[in-house]
Amino acid sequence: MHTGLDMEEGKEGGTWLGISTRGKLGALTNYLQPQQDPEARGRGELVAHFLTTDMDSLSYLKKVSTEGHLYNGFNLIAADLSTTKGDLVCYYGNRGRPEPIVLTPGTYGLSNALLETPWRKLCFGKKLFLEVVEQSHVLPKDTLVNQLLDVLNNEEAQLPDPAIEDQGQEYVQPILSKYAAVCVRCPNYGTRTNTIILVDADGHVTFTERSMLNKDPSCWETNTYEFMLQS
Template structure:
């Protein structure tokens, strides 16, 4: 529904262990002149600044963008992982996330939209069920989670935040995977990082805006110390 700005992305990980992911914040009115949010991910991946310092810098410029959530992380087998979060529609300061399982949709982190709670349950079930199975089985199961189209209704939290903007497609928007004629999920990404720093990046992408045609690619590499 919105043209991407050149040079940006919504998710990425580098061989240096820098990881970032961004979601838009559901809001009825968008500023067409706001800066492109995708640059927030690209800049972090290509800079040397640590995740918390980067998000503190971003927080001082958050008003220049339409609503967004940004996860930034420094992954290291030697120093341990640091993962941070900032949303420009929430608290003014970024936070460091404690170890655990988090859900993020198009509201602030851990906002209990029904589809978010449902998706987290599916995710945890898949991880627990596949602990003793090959990695490709886990990836397939997680892609199934991301493609679940069961509407989780009623959900007044989505309706209150989106108001008239989301009402026409609420029955589709209230699912983990959104499938509408001109709007919806076009990419699924699963990133696995093991204790030795081995990264498996699997992405399933729609071809030519056709929901019946997809391709899946996988990239593997070792984090640099």
């Protein structure tokens, strides 16, 4: 099982993205809201629990949806990847529909609003992503990973964006010019880890994670892990 780890005090050990050798993949984003409930459950447990459960992705999200009110806003992708049974990819957001949905094959964008909410930075990021994917069949794998990392690290603010301002209200105003980029870089808030997960038709997984060292935006470490799905 490969995941990033949350280091925030009181929430250590949770994660926002991970994949297991059994083909379970979980991904979480926070939903931008002006006020956070400090007593709410830690959202990082949602991915960690899915990666270790025997429940399939849709059943797990149905269970989570019954407890969605106990958390601050979040979006959760849960997937069961299998070279023999096919893939099942599902989504639930606790600020949207009451029931999770099964995603049909396609390209989706998820930021800090509900799935496919057309924030300008989301639309811009999807465009950059698709430009890379369209040539992926002719790119060496290392080059593909590096180009996808470049997408994740794009700092061009996509302004104006009334949708972000309306959802984030006064909370987001001080950092709006940074928050409106695919990669957020603020003194005490922003992107500190990039993760690329590639899964080929044979079930070969390449998990690449680029992490900031010592909270220094100029110092990064990249690690890659490879394994076969056991499903």
